[in-house]
Amino acid sequence: MGSKRAVAGALVALAALALATAGGLAVADVDGDGVRSLSELDAGTDPLVADSDGDGLDDGAERDAGTNPLVADSDGDGLGDGREVHDLGTDPLATDTDDDGLADGREVESTGTDPLVVDTDGDGLGDDREVTAIGSDPTEADTDGDGLRDGREVRDLETDPTEADTDGDGLADGREVEVVGTDPTVADTDGDGLDDGVEAAETGPLAAADPLARDVFVELDYMRGERPDPDAVALVVDRFANAPIENPDGSTGVALHVVVDDAIPREPTTSEFDSVRLRLSHFDNTARGYHHAMVVADARATGESVAGFATTGHVVLQTHGDDGDAYTTRGQAHVLMHELGHSLGLSATRYAGIDSHAVPYDDYESTMNYNSPWEAVTYSSSGAFDDWAYLDKHMYAPPAWRLPTARNASATTSASANESTSTASSVRASPNSPTDASAITPSFRLGQDTLRTPFPVRLHRGQKC
Template sequence: MNTRGVLVGLFLLGLLTSGVVATTNVVDIDGDATPIVAELEQGTDPFAADTDGDGLDDGEEVDEYGTDPLVADTDGDGLADGVEVTTHGTNPLVADTDRDGLTDGAEIDEYGTAPTDSDSDDDGLRDGAEVDEYGTDPLAADTDGDGLDDGEEVDEYGTDPLAVDTDDDGLTDEAEIDEYGTDPTVADTDDDGLEDGAEVERGTDPQRRDTDGDGLWDGMEVHASDRLPDADPLRYDVYVEVDEMSGQSLGWLEAGRVTNEFADAPIENPDGSTGVDLHFVRSDDTIPHASSTSFDDDLPSIKSTYFDNEGYGYHYLLIADSIDSDQGGYGTVVLGQARPGTMLVADDSRSDATGSTVMHELGHSLGLTNRDFGGVDSQTYSFAEYPSVMNYNAPLDHYGFSDGSNGPLDHDDWATIERDWYTPGTYLLE
């Protein structure tokens, strides 16, 4: 027995022989509610109420908390048992009371988080995950200040909780989700060639490839200025390549009248304006003269040879000497023929005949047909009833489409064109 044990034994013997106590089982020298004999058995100091100096009496540790009275920090979490019980309310037997992945001591001394709350900032992520996995601030619900809680970014949207603009498109993650409805993880949500931020700045729709509905993607209209000069993603644009046979032409004045009719079209644009921008782009090629050209037999080979803007969203127009009258079955001189995207027009010496025919065939090229209205390509209705260049009763110097406002027999050509708008292939712009 060591010296301290001998002294304790002599002390107890003195108490018994003097009659102070009848048994040593009740003797508690240090007042820690643990008899001397029990203290000797468990190794605690019978003369010190708190053997390990952790702030809890030996009796409390053994009988109430189940902690080790010989170890100041029973669970090894960096906090003394007494501090856990009396100050922080943590469990002195569990190193990570709230099971958030951080020890109680680390939460108190290093991170400032609450050791009894697994998600101190209430952002949907455990404190330990924020520290060890995501690098976010466990005390700030929105670490990057983008308007989205860290948990939302990780679990719901897949955005970076450390970056205000995850996809680097010029819009904050929160603005993309709550204001614009765009994808905060994809810079170009609608894949039109313009990033979402650029679209918002320009006024185009970042969720729609073709904001103005003219068949040309917004990015094409902005970036392909060499092929689409003066294109505007907020206004309808129509591009027509004009090829002319040697000795034939579409006069500038007549072309200008066609352009003006489109500019005055009652079609509303996303920028609040009305009208359509028609662009005639004249080819530098001179096509060898032919006295008669067939739409079905001759035009395909001419187009494949001379069409410079194939695949760029252009309609094709060939001005020829005359058109094979067998094509179309009219039994009269044919001034023009068209299918969506392709037009053949005869150069007529009569004033405005060529220009008004181009206007007529352009209506067909954009998708307007007799199936839409029986007055198209017929003499069924008088010009007064259906005042349209699509009416065979229209005078040669009339260029306009009808807007449907001229009585019960009239037809709204412009509304039909807008509804069925046809744009040739743009595969070389994509």
């Protein structure tokens, strides 16, 4: 190779000498690349080849551009100089023309981004940040297709631009932000134990729920002849509506939805195990976010006759004393309020004054206190223990599964004309239970098992009057 170049150089020199001898100028450009052959000999380029490095740029063009005519990729970005100049418009002397953190070659050959634009998809995030830090698609403004641009998700909302549903609540981030108004980073925006996705459903058993304000749903079954006083139910509903709990939408209170449902067969006594059996047979809203309450003829806990017993998600109570006399309206409301408190999570493990005579009522003014007046219908909001403040942070809701189709028909089961399912201002008709369990899809956050046995039992040893 060296001998060939020497021969070529000698020939060029002879040609130049001949021209000069003939009176011409010694400016011969044998390969026509715009550079005198003698200059090419000095520079080390090939005077017989217009493009010494084969990069698509003649040596003269490289001289003018400032690139190296002996190196096909002057800036080492993975793209030949000629391609950068003629096809891409990138700078053959800059590895990263748009200074976005990605080499031009990687943008062209790998990521599919524009090496001339820092933010190829215009989503507000630089290409390099999307590729190396976030994992989003730098060529798609909305990588996860949730209706929000990647930049907005990262900078403003702190959602994941690669996950359509950041908090896993069943609602796409875009719908939460633009339509529903819920927090796309919190599965349960209002803190009532029900995920935003099930609360935002426009049809189905939780259609009345509001994902921006707390809701509690209760299915209330009763044995024949034990239908509760609707005014007692309404009184408890009113106490919840006036609860000192602030909601994300700026309102206060808790919406208590009580579905007075089936009249179930009457049994002389109902123990803890009996209540489980009855629940499995008659609870229509399993896995729908509902608490279950049953009004029975004679509640027995650990063999003892009591006004009621409960655990989270499950309530058993009666509406009359052992002498058969019905409790007053406020007395019924008192028992329901007490047992519902247990179902929501209030227990002696949270505060020693619950289900106890240890704390005077003046110090703990709550229906949960055994020292409370029999007809008191209230949870404490101050004093030794604040029931509402505890529920504000720890309110329990049974798991709610998302249904693919709405089932809105009211319940049709009835025992007789005077004990059929009905509604009042505070009571709604019950939706039908699913006909096919395989048609139900679980929500993303299930919580506790609604069918667990109701132990340990919280008792209400109220007056029998």
